[in-house]
Amino acid sequence: MAGASDLLSQTIDAYMDWLVLWHRLAFFDHSAGGDVHDVLMPPPIFHQWQEAMRQSLPQDKASIEKLAALHDQLHILARLVLMKMPERHTTPTRKDYDNVVAKYEELIQGLRRLERALAFAASGLDPLTGLRSRTGLTEDLAREQNRFLRSGRPFCLALMDIDHFKSVNDTYGHEAGDRVLAAVADRISRDLRSFDDAWRWGGEEFLFCLKEADDTSAVAVLERLRMALASKPVILADGKSIPVTASFGFAMSRLNVTPEELIRAADQALYRAKAEGRNRIVAAATIKD
Numbered sequence: 001m002a003g004a005s006d007l008l009s010q011t012i013d014a015y016m017d018w019l020v021l022w023h024r025l026a027f028f029d030h031s032a033g034g035d036v037h038d039v040l041m042p043p044p045i046f047h048q049w050q051e052a053m054r055q056s057l058p059q060d061k062a063s064i065e066k067l068a069a070l071h072d073q074l075h076i077l078a079r080l081v082l083m084k085m086p087e088r089h090t091t092p093t094r095k096d097y098d099n100v101v102a103k104y105e106e107l108i109q110g111l112r113r114l115e116r117a118l119a120f121a122a123s124g125l126d127p128l129t130g131l132r133s134r135t136g137l138t139e140d141l142a143r144e145q146n147r148f149l150r151s152g153r154p155f156c157l158a159l160m161d162i163d164h165f166k167s168v169n170d171t172y173g174h175e176a177g178d179r180v181l182a183a184v185a186d187r188i189s190r191d192l193r194s195f196d197d198a199w200r201w202g203g204e205e206f207l208f209c210l211k212e213a214d215d216t217s218a219v220a221v222l223e224r225l226r227m228a229l230a231s232k233p234v235i236l237a238d239g240k241s242i243p244v245t246a247s248f249g250f251a252m253s254r255l256n257v258t259p260e261e262l263i264r265a266a267d268q269a270l271y272r273a274k275a276e277g278r279n280r281i282v283a284a285a286t287i288k289d
Contacts, residue, residue, distance in 0.1 A: 007049035014043035129185030141259035156218035158250035251284035
């Protein structure tokens with residue numbers, strides 16, 4: 001496992017160098033001539049990492065093969081774009097350039113998700129999003145509940161659901177759906193506070209524990225995330241963009257109310273948010289102690 005993790009980090013670094021070389025060949029250095037294949041070779045460490053992963057984590061064969069396919073697609077596309085430029089005296093079209101960069105970003109995003117999952121494997125992370133899975137969730141929430149009972153500092157449990165996610169899979173395919181989930185998870189990681197926790201609850205739903213948060217600060221955190229999602233569409237590998245919004249329901253901690261009861265209350269609030277038009281935040285009805 002450690003060997004595969006080290007090789008993965010080195011692979012990501014090597015790909016950063018590879019992209020710099022591709023840029024140089026595409027825009028500045030015309031000395032390569034027709035020898036594009038010889039100059040723009042894939043980083044050899046990728047295949048070393050791939051083999052180490054197959055031996056260390058055979059259960060993740062599907063995700064490894066998916067990254068290998070992205071790796072092959074990127075290099076075929078990058079070489080074709082360079083070879084389309086007659087005598088190396090032109091630069092790529094904007095469309096060709098965007099296609100290469102989008103495929104590169106898709107590969108790097110996948111490698112970084114896996115890097116996070118390997119680094120925090122003991123935490124039980126979801127392999128697609130890099131967020132926590134439901135493994136150990138009960139224990140995590142019990143600890144937060146006990147901290148609340150000892151200190152009196154409240155917390156908030158919130159559920160988020162990506163709006164109309166089924167239509168993304170139906171219209172663009174499940175690979176596009178995975179890309180949306182990964183992009184949403186990345187936005188969650190950026191916009192929650194560093195001490196908050198996030199789990200992939202299931203499918204397109206996510207659970208948040210906002211620590212030391214009252215109603216006002218909880219709404220502020222969720223509103224920042226809601227606006228961030230709505231303001232930035234997800235760009236697919238083919239350049240198409242998918243607008244993303246999400247609905248939220250949240251419940252505040254209370255004495256003699258278990259985390260399971262808070263989640264049920266947040267789920268009912270989420271249902272109301274979707275019924276009222278989606279892309280909004282709804283507080284749970286008051287729960288009696």
